Amino acid sequence: MSEHTDTDGAPDEDGTTSADSESERAVDDETEASSPRAGDDETVESTADEVELTAEETATDAAGADADDSNVDVAAETGTDGDGEADLGSDVSIEGDEATVEDDEDDLLGGIDIETTEEIEVPDRLVDQVIGQDHARDIVKKAAKQRRHVMMIGSPGTGKSMLAKAMSQLLPKEDLQDVLVYHNPDDGNEPKVRTVPAGKGEQIVDAHKEEARKRNQMRSFLMWIIIIAIIGYALFFARSILLGILAAGIVFLVFRYMNRGSDAMIPNLLVNNANQQIAPFEDATGAHAGALLGDVRHDPFQSGGMETPSHDRVEAGAIHKANKGVLFVDEINTLDIRSQQKLMTAIQEGEFSITGQSERSSGAMVQTEPVPTDFIMVAAGNLDAMENMHPALRSRIKGYGYEVYMDDTIEDEAEMRRKYARFVAQEVEKDGRLPHFTEEAVEEIILEARRRAGRKGHLTLKLRDLGGLVRVAGDIARAEDKDFTEREDVLQAKRRSRSIEQQLADNYIERRKDYELTVNTGDVVGRVNGLAVMGEDSGIVMPVMAEVTPSQGPGQVIATGKLQEIAEEAVQNVSAIIKKFSDEDISEKDIHIQFVQSYEGVEGDSASVTVATAVISALEDIPIEQDVAMTGSLSVRGDVLPVGGVTHKIEAAAKSGISRVIIPAANEQDVMIEDEYKDQIEIIPVQHLSEVLEVALAGEPEKDSLVDRLRSITGQALDRQVGRGSPSPQ
Ligand SMILES: Nc1ncnc2c1ncn2[C@@H]1O[C@H](COP(=O)(O)OP(=O)(O)OP(=O)(O)O)[C@@H](O)[C@H]1O
Numbered sequence: 001m002s003e004h005t006d007t008d009g010a011p012d013e014d015g016t017t018s019a020d021s022e023s024e025r026a027v028d029d030e031t032e033a034s035s036p037r038a039g040d041d042e043t044v045e046s047t048a049d050e051v052e053l054t055a056e057e058t059a060t061d062a063a064g065a066d067a068d069d070s071n072v073d074v075a076a077e078t079g080t081d082g083d084g085e086a087d088l089g090s091d092v093s094i095e096g097d098e099a100t101v102e103d104d105e106d107d108l109l110g111g112i113d114i115e116t117t118e119e120i121e122v123p124d125r126l127v128d129q130v131i132g133q134d135h136a137r138d139i140v141k142k143a144a145k146q147r148r149h150v151m152m153i154g155s156p157g158t159g160k161s162m163l164a165k166a167m168s169q170l171l172p173k174e175d176l177q178d179v180l181v182y183h184n185p186d187d188g189n190e191p192k193v194r195t196v197p198a199g200k201g202e203q204i205v206d207a208h209k210e211e212a213r214k215r216n217q218m219r220s221f222l223m224w225i226i227i228i229a230i231i232g233y234a235l236f237f238a239r240s241i242l243l244g245i246l247a248a249g250i251v252f253l254v255f256r257y258m259n260r261g262s263d264a265m266i267p268n269l270l271v272n273n274a275n276q277q278i279a280p281f282e283d284a285t286g287a288h289a290g291a292l293l294g295d296v297r298h299d300p301f302q303s304g305g306m307e308t309p310s311h312d313r314v315e316a317g318a319i320h321k322a323n324k325g326v327l328f329v330d331e332i333n334t335l336d337i338r339s340q341q342k343l344m345t346a347i348q349e350g351e352f353s354i355t356g357q358s359e360r361s362s363g364a365m366v367q368t369e370p371v372p373t374d375f376i377m378v379a380a381g382n383l384d385a386m387e388n389m390h391p392a393l394r395s396r397i398k399g400y401g402y403e404v405y406m407d408d409t410i411e412d413e414a415e416m417r418r419k420y421a422r423f424v425a426q427e428v429e430k431d432g433r434l435p436h437f438t439e440e441a442v443e444e445i446i447l448e449a450r451r452r453a454g455r456k457g458h459l460t461l462k463l464r465d466l467g468g469l470v471r472v473a474g475d476i477a478r479a480e481d482k483d484f485t486e487r488e489d490v491l492q493a494k495r496r497s498r499s500i501e502q503q504l505a506d507n508y509i510e511r512r513k514d515y516e517l518t519v520n521t522g523d524v525v526g527r528v529n530g531l532a533v534m535g536e537d538s539g540i541v542m543p544v545m546a547e548v549t550p551s552q553g554p555g556q557v558i559a560t561g562k563l564q565e566i567a568e569e570a571v572q573n574v575s576a577i578i579k580k581f582s583d584e585d586i587s588e589k590d591i592h593i594q595f596v597q598s599y600e601g602v603e604g605d606s607a608s609v610t611v612a613t614a615v616i617s618a619l620e621d622i623p624i625e626q627d628v629a630m631t632g633s634l635s636v637r638g639d640v641l642p643v644g645g646v647t648h649k650i651e652a653a654a655k656s657g658i659s660r661v662i663i664p665a666a667n668e669q670d671v672m673i674e675d676e677y678k679d680q681i682e683i684i685p686v687q688h689l690s691e692v693l694e695v696a697l698a699g700e701p702e703k704d705s706l707v708d709r710l711r712s713i714t715g716q717a718l719d720r721q722v723g724r725g726s727p728s729p730q
Helices: 018-031 042-060 070-078 134-146 160-170 200-238 241-263 289-293 337-349 383-387 391-399 414-431 439-453 463-479 487-496 500-514 561-581 604-620 646-655 665-670 689-696 702-714
Strands: 149-153 177-182 192-197 268-271 281-283 326-329 376-381 401-405 409-411 458-460 523-525 527-534 538-550 557-559 589-595 623-625 628-630 660-664 682-686
Touching (some): 134 149, 160 326, 376 391, 439 487, 500 527, 500 538, 646 660, 660 665
Parallel strands (some): 149 401, 326 376
Antiparallel strands (some): 177 192, 523 623, 538 589
16 A cells, blocks of 8 residues: 555565565665575575664663673673673673583573572563574564564474564554544445554544534434424414424434434544554464454344444454554464465555455445555464465565574573573563472473473473473462472472373373283294384384285285384385395285284384384294384484484383383484483483394394394494493483
C-alpha cells in the first residue's frame, strides 16, 4: 500500500513485480552500507551488521540490560574481552574470577557468587533474555531493522516464538496505526477503510459517537414535542385517544429509524493500537481462515431496517492486527493451502480486503476496501514444516528475508553457564509464584542441561523443557512452604517429570523382567541384545534374533513388521564383509531377522551393528554372550559409526541387568549416565565390527579365528585392547 513507509527506508513488500522489488532491495542494500540477506556470504554480512548493531545497541540500550551486546560495552570499560558479566546485574560480583573460571567445568555457575537466584538481575528486553541462539538473535535484530521476514526452523521449545515476540519489541512503536471501517453510502457492501496514527482511531470514534448522541438528543426533543402536539390535537380536536396514540407511535418509529441511521455512521474501529506499548505480536498458529484473514459476521436480518450495517460486522484477522508488527505462524505447513496463498497475497500487496469466510453467510456479499497488512512474518516449524509449506510462500520469505536454523545445544562454557543461572531466575520471575532457587539447586539444573544435551561439552537449548523442570521443582518447594527451591526439590522434580516415553520405556523394561524376557546371562547363537531409543529421552533393550536358512530361489532378508527396511539395510551393509571372510554365499540364503516384541521405535541404522552381529553369529554358528548389549551404525567396511541417544541406551541396558555395553568410540564423549548406573555397567567403546565380535562372541577358538579373518580382510590392525577391563568413560 502506498501509505506504508518504513522508518529505515527499506522497501515494502508492496506488490511490485519481483524485478522491481529486487531493484528496490539493491538500492536499499546500498543505502544500508551492506544489508545482508539470506543466501549472502555470512562473513561479509556479519561484519557490516555487527557494526550497525553495536551502534544501535549503544544508542538504545539506556537500560543497560542487553545480554550479549553489552559485552562490547563491558570490554570497553574493563579492558577484558567482556563475556557477559553485565548480564547478571550489579548484585552479582564475578570480577577477578574470570581467568580461573573460564575453563573450569566443575564450576557449574561459571564463577558467579550467589546464594539464590533472587540476586540475579533479569534483563527487561525479551531479546536479551534469550539464551544461546546467537545466530537467530542477530538475524532477528537485523530483520527488525530492515523489516524482513524470517523463517525459523528447529526443535520445539528452543525459543522461536520467544524470538518472534522479542522482534516485536524491537520495532518502532511510532509507526503504529489504527484502522477504521466506514459505511460506504455508494455501496453498502464495500465498506471504506481508513488508517490513522495509533490512538487517533478512538478519538475519531468518540467524536462520531458524541455527534450522533447530540443529533439523537435533538431529534428526541423534537420527537417528544411532535408527539405531545399530536396527542393534544387528537384529544382536543379529533376527540380520539386511539388516533392520538397511533399517530404518536408512528412518529416514534420514524425517529427511531432516523436515530439508527445516524448510529450507522459511526465508524468501526477495526484495529485499535491506542494502548499498545510495543509493536503488535500476533500468534496465528493453527488459526482458521477467519481468525487469520478477517471475517464479516452473518446478519440474520439482512434488510428491513433491522439489519446491522456491513461495516459494523467486519472483524479484523491476525494479518490486519499484526500491521506494523510481527505475525508469528508456528507449524506453518498446517495452514491449508488456500490460507497460505492468501497469506502470500497479503505479504506481497501489504494490504488485504476483508470478506466473509463462510460462503453461505450474508458476510460473503461484503468486501471491504483493502486493509493494511504491513507485518513482518516470522514463520516457524521443524524441517517437515519447510518441506510441506507452499513453495511460493517459502520463496517469498526467502526472497524478502532470512532463514535460520535453531541450535539444539550450545557449548558448555563459563559464560553460558552463567546465562543458564540467569535462565532459572528468568523462569522464576516469569512464573511469579515460584520460590527462587538456591545455588545448589541451580547447579543441579545446569547438570541436567548438560545431561539433556546428549553431547559432550554442550548444554541443551531445549529450554522449554528445562523451564518445565524449573517449574516442577519450584512447585514442590512451594507446596512445602519453603522460602527457596533447593537441590532435593530439583532431584525430586527430575524423578516426577518424566516424559510419556520414559514412563513407557520403564514399564516395558519392568514387564520384560516380569516375564523373564530379558536374557542377560549365558550365550545364545543368533541372539543379540540391541538397544533402541523411545521418543527423545528414553532407551529400551531390544533383542534381535537371526536365523539363516538355505533359500529355494535368490536369497531374501525377511524381517517382521515395519523393520524390514532397517533389517535389509543392515544385512546389505554387512554382506560385503561376509562375502570376503565366509565360505557361505549369503545371496543363496534366506536371512530371517526378528526384532523381538518390537514393531517400531528403532531409529534408522543404529541397529545395524546389532543385526550384523546376529547374522554373523547365526551364519557361523558361534554363540553371543548375553550379558552384552550393543548399539552402533555400520559402514560397508565394518567401521562402527556414531548413533544418537547413547546415554539413554546405556541406562536402559543397566536397568535391564546387562553388565557390558558396546558403543561406537565416537560416542564415548557423549555419555552422561546418572551416577547410580556407573558401577552397574561397563562401557566398551569400539571402532570396528571385529572389536564388537571380539567382545560379544563366545566359544573360542572359532571366535578367535573369525575375528582374525575379519581383521585381515578389512585391514584392521588393532593395537588397543577391547573387552573386559577397558575403562569406562565415566
Ligand atoms: N533460547 C531461549 N532462551 C531463553 N528461554 C527460552 C529459550 N528457548 C525457550 N525458552 C523458554 O521456553 C519457553 C518456550 O519457548 P518458545 O515458545 O519460544 O519455543 P518455540 O521454539 O517457539 O517452541 P514451539 O515450536 O514448540 O512453539 C519460552 O517462553 C522460554 O521461557
